[in-house]
Amino acid sequence: MTARPAAASTAASVLAVDLGKTSCRVRLTQGGRMLGEATAHGAPGLAEADGAQLSFRAIAEAVGRLEQPLPTGTAVGIGAAGSEAAPAAARRLIELVRERFDGPVAIINDALAAHAGAFEGAPGTMLIAGTGAVVFAVDGSGAVAQVDGWGPWLGDEGSGQWLGRHGLVAALRAHDGRGPRTALLADATALTGALASLPHWVSESGTPARQLGTFAPAVIDRAAEGDAVAVEILERAAAHLADTCAAAGLPTVCVAGGLASHPFFAARVRAALDAHGLRETAPKGDPLAGAALIALERSLPYEERITRG
Known part of the structure; x- marks a missing residue:
């Protein structure tokens, strides 16, 4: 079995982002202590027209609703739909976030962010059943498998x-x-x-x-x-x-x-x-916990699926 990744620095400040189509949630932590959470309108997805710009606006709106500013150099982890389908848009979103918040940024697809939060980087199967339906499974060797998630006209059965x-x-x-x-x-x-x-x-x-x-x-x-x-x-x-x-x-x-x-x-x-x-099994953490984990941890089994900048 793959060992659970070692905990990242507890002194770092992290902005975790769960960017969905309906809402955008953010959570700011520092030194392992939560400083605040906020929610704003979501974005259509990175693979949609103007996906990067609309996603950035959603994140900026949510951050603007936090009661305190981001500490300098805050690491940002984002779980976002379409990050793999539209890699150019994901890279553009990283540029926009870095220009505004001046810290390292990591993006992963929303399903793997949920997996990271639920299993804290360890093996297991994650079923996400919402408007769509997809399974991401990570085995003991770190291999990642996706089952279904083929969209509303070709798959997403049971969604x-x-x-x-x-x-x-x-x-x-x-x-x-x-x-x-x-x-x-x-x-x-x-x-x-x-x-x-x-x-x-x-x-x-x-x-x-x-x-x-x-x-x-x-x-x-x-x-x-x-x-x-x-x-x-x-x-x-x-x-x-x-x-x-x-x-x-x-x-x-x-x-x-x-x-x-x-x-x-x-x-x-x-x-x-x-x-x-x-x-x-019950999840150990939510998608925001997964977004925070990918922001600081570089030894996760799906590191190659994380876009960083």
């Missing part, structure tokens, strides 16, 4: 957008008489007031996957109430996520992401993991 999309499809099938009755039909109708408007509703925001994901809570709630159609969708989603974890080949799984915050769904995922002989 929030998957749940929402299948819930809406089930509602429309019930409306047409092509499928069984379900309370999801009323929920789908309530989104726009008329089912004929649903296709436009999905696309009008410009982010259809995220839009579809907003219907996932309705599917989970209806399943918890015993709606047979919603229960079947939920069980399929949990099975997909467990299959993804099993493909990683490691026995210990940490589950994170927005879907994990729903107790009913989390219980179904846990049961599906048990069916594969996998054990769920």
Whole structure:
């Protein structure tokens, strides 16, 4: 087994950044003591148009909400979606952050930041189930494997957008008489007031996957109430996520992401993991802890996937 990395200097000040599409969270620590946290609006992602500039604005806004300025030379660790898909944008974001805050910067993709926080750099499987779904597994030799995370149209099976999309499809099938009755039909109708408007509703925001994901809570709630159609969708989603974890080949799984915050769904995922002989474990830290770790630690097994500047 790979030993847990030695702790970095406790005297250093670190700004950890969890840069998501919905929100940007920052945490400032120094000498192992937390100085403050703040949250601002998120950014579309580094791989999107103007991704670096929009990401920097989100970080700067969040930092501006801290109650104290950053100490000189503060190291910055950022977990951000798209950092590997758009390496040029990641490097540009580093330039922008260094120009403003004058300290070393490290960027890793948001999923590996969550893994680093959950396992403190040690081996294990990290399932992140939110709007999308992806598994990152780090084995005892330090090898990193990604399973799924192929996006809403090619993968992300069992994710929030998957749940929402299948819930809406089930509602429309019930409306047409092509499928069984379900309370999801009323929920789908309530989104726009008329089912004929649903296709436009999905696309009008410009982010259809995220839009579809907003219907996932309705599917989970209806399943918890015993709606047979919603229960079947939920069980399929949990099975997909467990299959993804099993493909990683490691026995210990940490589950994170927005879907994990729903107790009913989390219980179904846990049961599906048990069916594969996998054990769920609680995270030791959050994505911000992972971002702080990559800011100072250079012997992590996925160092080659960190962009530094």
